[in-house]
Amino acid sequence: DAGVTQSPTHLIKTRGQQVTLRCSPKSGHDTVSWYQQALGQGPQFIFQYYEEEERQRGNFPDRFSGHQFPNYSSELNVNALLLGDSALYLCASSLVGTSGWKDTQYFGPGTRLTVL
Amino acid sequence: QKEVEQNSGPLSVPEGAIASLNCTYSDRGSQSFFWYRQYSGKSPELIMFIYSNGDKEDGRFTAQLNKASQYVSLLIRDSQPSDSATYLCAVSPSNDMRFGAGTRLTVKP
Secondary structure, rough: OOOOOOEOEEEEEEOOOOOOEEEEOOOOOOOOEEEEEOOOOEEEEEEEEOEEEEEEEEOOOEEEEEEEOOOOEEEEEEEEOOOOHOOOEEEEEEEEOOOOOOOHHHEEEOEEEEOO | OEEEEEOOOEEEEEOOOOOOOOEEEOOOOOOEEEEEEEEEOOOOEEEEOOOOOOOEEEEEEEEEOOOOOEEEEEOOOOOOHHHEEEEEEEOOOOOOOEEEOOOOEEEEE
């Protein structure tokens, strides 16, 4: 049973560029959440997708956008990159059920983004 | 005031001892609470979740929740060197999840 996968593993971009990160959820999961983790900090919630819709959004600017596909996979897009966007971007998948999504959340290995 | 606060550590305990990790949160509307473990260079892994006041035990781990004091803790009994990691407390007041910065735990053989 494949877990959550993310691509690419590492990425280097320059300021002002745009980036797309990809995530495939764990088999059987239908919800994808994206997080940003700066060095020495905990993950910060960016947004969550369920049924191809953005269901909840954290305190991130509109430069951060996403998409969920019918097969539940997801993309995170960041436009006009800033130096401060350098971080580990984590995708987490979960299953919306009677108990909610939170206690079934599995994280992927992350994408390390460096903005120069 | 941060939404979720943890002592950054490092917390060092000898092998076999009890490690006690603490977390306070600011949003009284929070309903669910989580502990994640994150090894260096790896992604977070869910250890336990707790929704009701009191204790919840799972193997060597016990989560304790006191909503009146806005406090949640994690006890690790019989600590092993393999428990050395950063422990993240997460709180969910609505449909998102808010993490603390984590406490780094070192278990010395």
